[in-house]
Amino acid sequence: MAQIIERGNDGFYHPKSEDDLIALIQHARDNKLKVRVRGSGHSSANASIYTGDFESPSQSNPNIDIYMDQMCGVTFDEANMLATVEAGCHIGHDLEDIAGVSTAHNSFMSRLQAKGWALPITGGIARQTIGGFLAMGSSGGSLTYSLLDALQHIRVVDGTGTVQEFNRDDNNLDDPFWAVGVSMGLLGIVTSVTFKCIETYNIKGQETTSRDDKCPVDCFGDGSSGRPSAAQFFKDTPYGRMMWWPQRGIEKIIVWEAERIPAEANFKPKPYQEFAPILGSTKPAQIAASLLFRLYGFINPPGPQGILQNIAAAVLKPLFPLIVNSFLASGMKGPQKFQDYWCDGVPMDDRIDYTLIPVKFSELWIPVDRTKEVFNKIRDHFRTHDITQVGTFTVEVYATPANNFWLSPAYQRDVIKYDMFWFAKNPGDPERDFYPQFWQLLDEFDYRPHWGKFLPGDVARLSSSYPRWDDFMALRDTMDPDQIFVTDYWRRHLGIEA
Ligand SMILES: Cc1cc2nc3c(=O)[nH]c(=O)nc-3n(C[C@H](O)[C@H](O)[C@H](O)COP(=O)(O)OP(=O)(O)OC[C@H]3O[C@@H](n4cnc5c(N)ncnc54)[C@H](O)[C@@H]3O)c2cc1C
Secondary structure (H helix, E strand, C coil): CCCCCCECCCCCECCCCHHHHHHHHHHHHHHCCCEEEECCCCCCCHHHHCCCCCCCCCCCCCCEEEECCCCCCEEEECCCCEEEEECCCECCCCCCCCCCCCCCCCCHHHHHHHHCEECCCCCCCCCCEHHHHHHCCCCCCCCCCCHHHHEEEEEEEECCCCEEEEECCCCCCCCCHHHHCCCCCCCEEEEEEEEECEECEEEEEEEEEEECCCCCCECCCCEECCEEEHHHHHHHCCEEEEEEECCCCCCEEEEEEEEEEECCCCCCCECCCCCCCECCECHHHHHHHHHHHHHCHHHCCCCCCHHHHHHHHHHHCCHHHHHHHHHHHHHHCCCEEEEEEHHHHCCCCCCCCCCCCCEEEEEEEEEHHHHHHHHHHHHHHHHHCCHHHHCCCCEEEEEECCECCCCCCCECCCEEEEEEEEECCCCCCHHHHHHHHHHHHCHHHCCEECCCCCCCCCHHHHHHCCCCHHHHHHHHHHHCCCCCCCCHHHHHHHCCCC
16 A cells, blocks of 8 residues: 655645545545645635634644645646646735745746736635635636636546546536536545636726715616616626625725736736725735724624623724725725736735735625625615624625536526625624624525535525536545545535435
8 A cells, every 4th residue: 555645744744746645545545534635725614624623734633634735836738728737736826825835936827927828817816726716616706707617627536546537528518527626625636627728918997986876886776877787787897896885874885897908018017906005005004904803893793792892882883984984085086097917906805914804704696687686685784784783894796607517606697796704803703693694684595605605504405506416416425435525514514414
């Protein structure tokens, strides 16, 4: 039997090859252990990433947690404009890479850009690994472009230790390729994937901040001449995203929109700035925002506890809209125009320091023709509920086009995505105190939740929303018969029987 590699001091195994992975899987099967791979660790629930519910594995962890920082290679097929990337490669620079391997130069995007190539889109950040991003069906903000459309080929070591390869065939939607592409690490360890790339491009765009009733997009109505409905806005805008503050007294929407422009030699980027710069740096504003969220943490669900906190809340609550409005004031002076290289501009949130503003989410993907109804439903909820229930953070709204991956939340339908933010340092438990109100509120809209964010936990509801659910589970049985990838978290959320 092949020797397994040693566990690192950080508690992770760091394989260098598929052979290393095969040996680890064999060892797991022989000893009835669980195996999971960490990407960049950006998914909201730790237990969805690791073999257990911890921040990172320890030396004494009996199971096998893998970090693929030694499997980051990229190769190119020039003739066909194909790039094959190992699953541990970060899409962009992961500033918090625990292995310290990720740099601005070795990211997948940088290597493509150096060749004059590009991906059609990324997420709002690009720090994820290729394996982690695809596993959860993650996506950017566009009804025009999707990374999954560029995915051609997937290579996996399955739960029996066998290397399997899957090719895209748009004429055969029964092919396991369509299961493996979005599989939450349940069908095997993805070792590499191949993307069809495009010529590099730049983007230009603008951001507008306005009162929700004066927003250039008619989010709550059917739209009118020169003011599209939100559904129309997302259909017409190549790259779009909204940050919505629906709390009483704030009621603002920040609309970010961009389009492609040709990559010309004398191009001068003018980067988008998400926070107002002070002496050329957005850091002071980010620190101020971080302090504000920390100060107001106890006002978030479950709300102030005890007499002292209730007194403090009585003083601080009325100030909250004033403070947030002053943060948003500079954006209200007029649109911010920007232009950038695709790799720096499409992931518009990549310049945020997430150690200052750590965020957790639950994100619900809803058929795009329900957009107006959902906007109204959320607005009414925020209007009729106190900030101690609806919280002090924002709701992100963006969209994704339909695809054919069996367990993608955008399976065969264009979706609008409502992403409720939770400041990760708040004292409450978001799964218990915060998200259930939104899962219930939007239940009538036939949503499917983002796999990488907090899940409602209703197995019957989840399984019935995916027409190919049973096919996926049957494939899971054959690709991982010993359930080495099925942790307690996935067993509970997907109803997988032992
Ligand atoms: C600040 C922030 C911004 C975000 N923006 C977006 C966004 O714009 N759009 C969006 O859709 N999501 C977004 N997310 C969510 C995030 O992109 C997803 O949760 C994504 O899946 C995380 O990728 P990761 O590399 O961090 O993977 P991890 O979170 O570490 O892992 C994700 C899953 O993939 C599995 N996995 C990892 N690698 C492999 C592999 N090689 N083979 C098999 N399984 C594997 C893991 O076990 C885990 O189950 C954001 C999250 C944060 C914190």
